[in-house]
Amino acid sequence: MPIPTALDLTRDVVTLTADLCDIASVSTQERALADAVEAALLTLPHLDVIRDGNVVVARTELGRSERVVLAGHLDTVPLTDPPNIPVRRVDGTLVGRGTTDMKGGVAVQLALAARVPSPSRDVTFIFYDCEEIEEEFNGLKRIGEQQPDLLDAEFAVLLEPTNGGIEGGCKGTLRVDVVTKGISAHSARPWNGHNAIHDAGDVLARLTAYEPATVHVDGLDYHEALNAVGIRGGIAGNVIPDVCTVSVNYRFAPDKSAEEALAHVQQVFSGFDVTLGDCAIGARPGLDQPAAQAFVEALGLPVVAKEGWTDVARFAALDIPAVNFGPGDPNLAHTDDERCPEQQIEDALAALTRWLA
Amino acid sequence: MPIPTALDLTRDVVTLTADLCDIASVSTQERALADAVEAALLTLPHLDVIRDGNVVVARTELGRSERVVLAGHLDTVPLTDPPNIPVRRVDGTLVGRGTTDMKGGVAVQLALAARVPSPSRDVTFIFYDCEEIEEEFNGLKRIGEQQPDLLDAEFAVLLEPTNGGIEGGCKGTLRVDVVTKGISAHSARPWNGHNAIHDAGDVLARLTAYEPATVHVDGLDYHEALNAVGIRGGIAGNVIPDVCTVSVNYRFAPDKSAEEALAHVQQVFSGFDVTLGDCAIGARPGLDQPAAQAFVEALGLPVVAKEGWTDVARFAALDIPAVNFGPGDPNLAHTDDERCPEQQIEDALAALTRWLA
Numbered sequence: 001m002p003i004p005t006a007l008d009l010t011r012d013v014v015t016l017t018a019d020l021c022d023i024a025s026v027s028t029q030e031r032a033l034a035d036a037v038e039a040a041l042l043t044l045p046h047l048d049v050i051r052d053g054n055v056v057v058a059r060t061e062l063g064r065s066e067r068v069v070l071a072g073h074l075d076t077v078p079l080t081d082p083p084n085i086p087v088r089r090v091d092g093t094l095v096g097r098g099t100t101d102m103k104g105g106v107a108v109q110l111a112l113a114a115r116v117p118s119p120s121r122d123v124t125f126i127f128y129d130c131e132e133i134e135e136e137f138n139g140l141k142r143i144g145e146q147q148p149d150l151l152d153a154e155f156a157v158l159l160e161p162t163n164g165g166i167e168g169g170c171k172g173t174l175r176v177d178v179v180t181k182g183i184s185a186h187s188a189r190p191w192n193g194h195n196a197i198h199d200a201g202d203v204l205a206r207l208t209a210y211e212p213a214t215v216h217v218d219g220l221d222y223h224e225a226l227n228a229v230g231i232r233g234g235i236a237g238n239v240i241p242d243v244c245t246v247s248v249n250y251r252f253a254p255d256k257s258a259e260e261a262l263a264h265v266q267q268v269f270s271g272f273d274v275t276l277g278d279c280a281i282g283a284r285p286g287l288d289q290p291a292a293q294a295f296v297e298a299l300g301l302p303v304v305a306k307e308g309w310t311d312v313a314r315f316a317a318l319d320i321p322a323v324n325f326g327p328g329d330p331n332l333a334h335t336d337d338e339r340c341p342e343q344q345i346e347d348a349l350a351a352l353t354r355w356l357a
Numbered sequence: 358m359p360i361p362t363a364l365d366l367t368r369d370v371v372t373l374t375a376d377l378c379d380i381a382s383v384s385t386q387e388r389a390l391a392d393a394v395e396a397a398l399l400t401l402p403h404l405d406v407i408r409d410g411n412v413v414v415a416r417t418e419l420g421r422s423e424r425v426v427l428a429g430h431l432d433t434v435p436l437t438d439p440p441n442i443p444v445r446r447v448d449g450t451l452v453g454r455g456t457t458d459m460k461g462g463v464a465v466q467l468a469l470a471a472r473v474p475s476p477s478r479d480v481t482f483i484f485y486d487c488e489e490i491e492e493e494f495n496g497l498k499r500i501g502e503q504q505p506d507l508l509d510a511e512f513a514v515l516l517e518p519t520n521g522g523i524e525g526g527c528k529g530t531l532r533v534d535v536v537t538k539g540i541s542a543h544s545a546r547p548w549n550g551h552n553a554i555h556d557a558g559d560v561l562a563r564l565t566a567y568e569p570a571t572v573h574v575d576g577l578d579y580h581e582a583l584n585a586v587g588i589r590g591g592i593a594g595n596v597i598p599d600v601c602t603v604s605v606n607y608r609f610a611p612d613k614s615a616e617e618a619l620a621h622v623q624q625v626f627s628g629f630d631v632t633l634g635d636c637a638i639g640a641r642p643g644l645d646q647p648a649a650q651a652f653v654e655a656l657g658l659p660v661v662a663k664e665g666w667t668d669v670a671r672f673a674a675l676d677i678p679a680v681n682f683g684p685g686d687p688n689l690a691h692t693d694d695e696r697c698p699e700q701q702i703e704d705a706l707a708a709l710t711r712w713l714a
Contacts, residue, residue, distance in 0.1 A: 083360075086415045171545060175594055187606045188528060188665040190582045196604075197585035198565045204558030228554040229594050234587025237532050237606060237634075241586060249544045249594060277594075308545040 009114035014094060014342045017107035021087045021098040022205075027075040028137065030054040030129040034074060037127050040110065046117040050150065051096035054129035057150050058113055059122070066121040068289055069156035069315065070112065070352070071140065071327070072105045073131035080336045091202040092342050099284045099340040100328030101132075105159025108327070108349045112356060119356040122160055123292075124153060131311060144314045155291035157352075158314040161328030164344045166299060167306035168220045168285025168292075168323045170313055174250045174261045175229070178203050178269050184235060184242040193240035197233045200244040204228065207248070215253030218321070219287040220305040222253035226268065247277070251307070254282030254316065283312040286321020290323040293324070298355035325351075364397040368472035370706045371451060371699045374464035378455040384432040384495065387411040387486040391431060394484050397467065403474040404482075407507065411486035412496040413471055414507050416479070423648055424476040424671065426513035427709070428497065429462045429595065429616035429683070430488035437475045437693045449699050456697040457685030458489075462516025464708045469713060476713040478648075481510060488668060489691075492637075498563045501671045512648035513672040514709075518685030521701045523656060525577045525642025525649075531607045531618045532586070532634035535560050535626050541592060541599040541631070548598035554590045557601040561585065563625055564605070572610030573694055575678070576644040577662040579610035583625065604634070608664070611639030611673065640669040643678020652680070655712035682708075 007019055025033040034054040047058040054074065076098040079085065094104070107120045109125050116123075116275065128139030135141060144151055167355030180200050183192025212224040233244030248269075252261045258279045267272050286292045287303065296303055303323070304314070308330075312322035327344035364376055382390040391411040398406045404415040411431065433455040436442065444453030452459070466482050473480075487495030492498060501508055537557045542550025569581040583605065590601030605626075609618045615636045623631050643649045644660065653660055660680070663669070667688075669679035684701035 012691050065455070136604070173595070186665060187582065187584050187586055188530070190584050191580070195579050195584055197563075198561055199559055200588070201561030201565050204555055206559060207552075208555045208558050225544065227544050227547050227552055227597055228591075229598060230591025231542055231597060231601065232552050232591075233559070233585075234604060237604065238530070238584050239586060244588065247591060247594065288426045301702070308543060338393045347444055 007036045007110070009040050009110050013107050013111045014345050016111060017094060017104045017345055018087045020103040020107055021096050022078060022085055024085060025074050025076055027133040028076050029076045034127065034129065034286065037074065037110065041113060047113060052143065052147070053139065055143055056127040058111040058125040060119060060199050062118065062122050064156050066120040067124060068121050068291065069128040069151060069153040070109050070159065071128065071156060071311070072102055072109050073128050074106065074160040075129050075132050076101065077132050077334045081171045082167045089272055094342055095339040097338055100338050102160055102326060102328065104328050104345045106324035107159070107345060108159060108352060109123065111349050112352055116353060116356050121356070123356065136240060140311050140314050144318065148318055151315065151320070153320055155286065155295060156312065156320050156322035157295070158312045158322060158324050159326035160310055160324050161326050161330045161333060162324050163329050164217060164327060164347055166296065166301050166303040166323050166325050168287055168303050169217065169254045169283040169309065169316070170306040170310050171222050171224070171251045171253060172256065172261060172280055172282035172313070173309045174252065174258070174265065174279040176248050176265055177275045177277060178246045178248055179273045179275065180244045181273070182240065182242045185240040187238045187240055190240050195304050196241050196244040200231065200233065200246055203246045203269065203272060209335060210268065215255055217253055217255045218285045220285050220303065222305045223307060224253055225251040232271035252282065257281060264316050280309055280313055281316065282309065283316030283322050285323055289321055290325065292321050295355055299351045301351065362469070364393045364409060367413070368466050370464050370468045371477065371702050373468060374451060374456065374461045374702055375444045377460040377464055379442055380454055380692065382431050383434055383435050384487050384490040387431045390576065391484065392484065394431065398470060401414035401471060401619050404470060405408040406547050408609060409436050409500065409504070410496065412500055413484040415614055417476060419475065419479050419632060421477070421479040424481060424510040425478050425480045425648065426482040426483060426508060427516060428485065428668070429459055429466050429516040430485050431463065432486050432489050432592045432690045434489050450613065450696050451699055452696040454695055457518050457695050458690035459517055459683060459685065461685050461697050461702045462518070464702060465516060465709060468706050469709055473710060480713065482509070482643050483493040497668050497671050501675065504560065505675055508672065508675055508677070510677055512652060513669065513677050513679035515667060515669045515679060515681050516682055516683035517667055517681050518680050518683050518690060520686050521684060521704055523653060523658050523660040523682050525644055525660050525682055526611045526640040526673065527663040527665065527667050528579050529609045529611060529613065529618060529639035529670070530666045531609065531615070531622065531636040533622055534634060535603045535605055536630045536632065537601045538583065538630070539597065539599045542597040544595045544597055546598050552597050553601040554598050557588065557590065557603055560603045560626065560629060567625065572612055574612045575642045577642050577660065578627045579662045580664060581610055582608040611641045614638060637666055637670055638673070639666065640673030640679050641674070642680055645679055649678050652712055656708045658708065
């Protein structure tokens with residue numbers, strides 16, 4: 001086992017972000033960073049530290065009336081070629097892999113753990129692995145399934161980049177294949193067959209005519225969407241195609257269950273063969289509940305709905321309202337140009353300190 | 358060079374068909390069969406024999422007022438596994454690779470060459486290679502381009518399988534890609550993009566609404582057809598697609614040029630980006646001309662339009678009217694179950710003998 005690179009949690013949060021980035025942690029290769037995070041947290045006597053694979057959980061046990069979760073993932077997408085770490089500081093911006101997605105957020109978590117030993121509510125810090133790859137490897141998913149008590153709380157904050165704003169909950173996502181069946185024939189004699197691609201025209205017509213709803217949930221507006229994300233059909237240039245498959249993605253408000261979302265899509269495509277691909281429900285922001293209201297009030301920042309699906313939904317699955325709040329522009333995530341304004345990292349730490357101190 | 362397997366043209370035409378089938382001649386591997394055909398024809402003093410690659414041409418030079426072509430290809434699609442040659446005779450049916458497509462027709466050509474030394478019109482027999490693979494390898498195409506005089510005639514018969522009926526001319530075929538362009542975006546925020554697959558709905562709607570023409574040419578009805586034969590679009594399950602391509606096949610009557618066919622398709626899809634793939638014009642049956650009329654009268658068989666494109670179009674390109682007439686069910690061509698009623702082979706020989714004797 002390699003000797004962990006030591007992290008000094010007393011350094012300023014921007015330098016701490018840089019230190020975290022400089023320990024490469026591409027998905028499935030998070031061990032060195034998880035070791036460093038665990039070792040640093042173990043130096044803080046007010047925290048109970050639990051290690052499970054490459055997930056590190058640290059909890060205060062102060063007997064507060066409320067518990068909140070602050071969660072962030074340790075992994076990054078693959079390094080650039082050549083690697084852009086160690087990160088550089090350029091005109092007040094931190095440049096390099098992980099600066100936006102999401103070691104700025106992880107640095108804020110660690111700084112809070114070190115600097116707020118007696119928070120106003122009990123805090124569970126969760127650092128997890130494999131967020132950037134197939135869901136089956138996701139560390140937060142695994143803990144939620146195997147040790148859901150570790151996630152238990154009145155409220156959760158996921159420190160994914162939101163450009164410093166608060167994005168509440170998230171929409172769900174469902175994928176189906178809408179399939180038309182025909183009869184193949186030589187294309188010189190199409191009357192001997194039936195064209196499945198032509199039949200898909202009605203599927204596309206329904207998508208074009210579809211008017212997506214805007215749904216108000218717990219004080220936020222979620223904009224639903226129904227889109228073809230793929231279409232395929234055809235056997236050869238001289239053959240009437242016997243099957244055409246339209247892959248459709250429904251992004252639905254967090255007031256709907258998976259069953260309700262599927263029923264809606266089945267209704268839109270009634271008369272067609274609809275096959276469920278995958279589905280992940282959304283997350284309610286819970287802004288009607290005291291824990292969330294206290295958070296928003298303490299931060300004093302505007303709140304909008306999170307349109308994309310994020311791991312906040314794993315808390316929603318446990319009936320824990322959750323929001324996204326973290327430094328960095330999400331549009332720069334995964335790009336070779338990944339970078340984060342240093343001020344956003346400092347501001348995020350200051351905002352969460354206002355809430356927890 | 359291997360010693361050619363000898364062919365005995367005096368054997369009955371069904372046995373001759375079997376002998377031809379038993380010399381395997383998968384496309385590009387026709388040499389042994391071309392050698393055998395050439396050697397057999399060279400024994401017939403009334404014919405001039407020309408060899409060019411694996412094409413064999415044999416001509417009478419009797420000074421008749423009219424010349425006709427009888428053409429057939431020597432190659433077959435790949436053998437079955439295990440091979441179903443040597444062919445078997447089962448209840449009056451010849452079973453095995455090549456029996457339908459089209460060594461029955463080749464046997465009829467060879468039998469006519471041997472048995473009708475003084476035909477009523479001069480005859481050019483053409484045996485060619487590589488009909489079953491990419492057009493660039495087609496022996497008839499090559500001869501038509503390099504030595505068109507060898508194809509010169511008032512009328513041509515292609516002995517491809519027609520189940521013993523006469524199929525006049527053929528339709529043309531044109532392929533285009535109709536492309537829609539959009540703007541990619543995350544499917545949770547589709548308002549940042551534009552869905553190219555949705556736009557393809559109008560392409561499919563025009564195809565569904567399209568009413569193909571039936572066009573009367575030289576006494577036959579050709580049924581046109583316009584069909585999507587392929588569609589593809591999509592980047593990932595969470596991305597609004599930025600491009601969608603519909604591949605469309607137009608089968609058009611032989612009264613149209615390639616330019617006219619393309620102009621028609623461009624008109625149908627006006628407003629869309631239409632890219633020409635390939636195009637092959639059809640062939641007029643020429644049933645209004647004396648040479649064709651004499652053929653139909655001599656055979657005494659019904660005539661219908663050929664819907665699929667065949668090599669008769671290579672004669673049409675030289676302004677030679679042409680028909681398809683040969684033993685075997687075209688629906689069995691290329692199948693592992695390829696077979697041909699022996700009677701059809703004998704009937705085809707008898708019919709053409711009535712015409713040429």
